[in-house]
Amino acid sequence: MTKTLKGFPQNFLWGGATAANQLEGAFDVDGKGLSSADMIAYVPKAERKNDHAIEISSERLEDILAGKVNARFPKREGVDFYHRYKEDIALFAEMGFKVFRMSIHWSRIFPNGYDAEPNEAGLQFYDNVFDELRKYGIEPLVTLSHYETPLGLTQKYNGWLGREVVDHYVKYAETVFTRYKDKVKYWMTFNEINMLLHLPFLGAGLVFQEGENVKQIQYQAAHHQLVASALAVKACHEIIPDAKIGCMLAAGSFYPYTCNPEDVYQGMEKDRESYFFIDVQSRGEYPGYAKRFFKDHGLNIEMESGDAAILKDHTVDYIGFSYYSSRTTSTDPEVVKNMTSGNVFGSVANPYLDKSEWGWTIDPKGFRITANQLHDRYQKPLFVVENGFGANDVVSPEGEVNDDYRIDYLKRHIAEMGEALQDGVEIIGYTSWGPIDIVSASSGEMKKRYGYIYVDRDNEGNGSLKRIKKKSFHWYKNVIHSDGENL
Numbered sequence: 001m002t003k004t005l006k007g008f009p010q011n012f013l014w015g016g017a018t019a020a021n022q023l024e025g026a027f028d029v030d031g032k033g034l035s036s037a038d039m040i041a042y043v044p045k046a047e048r049k050n051d052h053a054i055e056i057s058s059e060r061l062e063d064i065l066a067g068k069v070n071a072r073f074p075k076r077e078g079v080d081f082y083h084r085y086k087e088d089i090a091l092f093a094e095m096g097f098k099v100f101r102m103s104i105h106w107s108r109i110f111p112n113g114y115d116a117e118p119n120e121a122g123l124q125f126y127d128n129v130f131d132e133l134r135k136y137g138i139e140p141l142v143t144l145s146h147y148e149t150p151l152g153l154t155q156k157y158n159g160w161l162g163r164e165v166v167d168h169y170v171k172y173a174e175t176v177f178t179r180y181k182d183k184v185k186y187w188m189t190f191n192e193i194n195m196l197l198h199l200p201f202l203g204a205g206l207v208f209q210e211g212e213n214v215k216q217i218q219y220q221a222a223h224h225q226l227v228a229s230a231l232a233v234k235a236c237h238e239i240i241p242d243a244k245i246g247c248m249l250a251a252g253s254f255y256p257y258t259c260n261p262e263d264v265y266q267g268m269e270k271d272r273e274s275y276f277f278i279d280v281q282s283r284g285e286y287p288g289y290a291k292r293f294f295k296d297h298g299l300n301i302e303m304e305s306g307d308a309a310i311l312k313d314h315t316v317d318y319i320g321f322s323y324y325s326s327r328t329t330s331t332d333p334e335v336v337k338n339m340t341s342g343n344v345f346g347s348v349a350n351p352y353l354d355k356s357e358w359g360w361t362i363d364p365k366g367f368r369i370t371a372n373q374l375h376d377r378y379q380k381p382l383f384v385v386e387n388g389f390g391a392n393d394v395v396s397p398e399g400e401v402n403d404d405y406r407i408d409y410l411k412r413h414i415a416e417m418g419e420a421l422q423d424g425v426e427i428i429g430y431t432s433w434g435p436i437d438i439v440s441a442s443s444g445e446m447k448k449r450y451g452y453i454y455v456d457r458d459n460e461g462n463g464s465l466k467r468i469k470k471k472s473f474h475w476y477k478n479v480i481h482s483d484g485e486n487l
């Protein structure tokens, strides 16, 4: 396989990544039910935990469902891909996309999550989207659940805490594998499965009562997701033998703030908190450090007799991951005080690195470090399924968006990814996050834009939804056409 100067193979899958709940809109039409992600619109920013997460108490959820809480734009409306997908896919094709990451909105297929029969209108919508993508030779890469647990499962079982949800998820997976087996060859089971520990409602549809043991509930729900993921791998291999199905984590290595072994050990511990999920999905068993963690914290995870064999026999084909930044950790209380409020992983500021206007550290070298560490740990192909730069883009009076800052971020990160490839790391492809402006997952805002394509819509929902090619649109088109050589 010939590699270009930057180290990209010619069959490298360049593209972009989205999520149904942030992209599609049409949150309650054609039979679709509500999902956890649809709820972000109901939670005022002030009520959010450390500004990054959304947590909804069971009382708040009851108020919302009773219609006592007004949803504010924009999350539920997305950018109306549901009606504009042909126009948007034509723009992706114009850039030369080889792959397009998207999720199927689970509650478009099974509105409550536990319905006996699937919703045909939902199935038909994704048939249309996959047909449109394949018309341009673009491979769909489909996430089965991207923070999109049907709300009915929260109401009936408290989300993934209920063991019954495993069966509902597997039924959903089997339904879409069977329906799209000739159109979709790349699948992922969960988006950023490790975020369950930081965003339990978004990640697993969990709501909590006062005084409950949060860790016990989170790791019990995690076990159910891990078993469900393995069963989805099994079903995918049976129904679509030539497909590749992977897991996915929100990655970004932890750096110790000093060479104090306490800092180094804490960095390893914090990395393991995320790697735990991937260790199980890639190696097929619970690692010793996790068993010790459960024991030390008095957690008793209920497992069924066949679970160990399921995990062992159905491990993933590749490791998907998102990379936005590295993280830094310190055991020194004085240093911890510098902890940046906007980081859901509790990272402290890294004095050697700049940050975005949302406080996200910018560390291209960390991308190469993280990719190498993941490859060393798992010895399986990687897929970079999120990387990007959120910014409050402005349209000039001439109608242009000169996002040089985004080109700079992406150029530096893609170059480091090329270095990782030349280090021997096997990477299937790169789908940068949000190729078209979509709603921010953490902030629920439109103004945190990632796209190569600007969408005329603001935080309050005003705008024509007109699409505008940014400067980065033409830059990324050239990157793809040169196989990563012209950055």
Ligand code: BGP
Residues within 6 Å of the ligand: 019, 022, 191, 192, 250, 322, 386, 390, 433, 439, 440, 441, 442, 443, 448
């Ligand atoms: C990841 C999510 C994506 C996306 C991304 C950017 O965690 O998988 O859905 O939103 O974060 O985050 P944000 O949109 O909050 O800037």
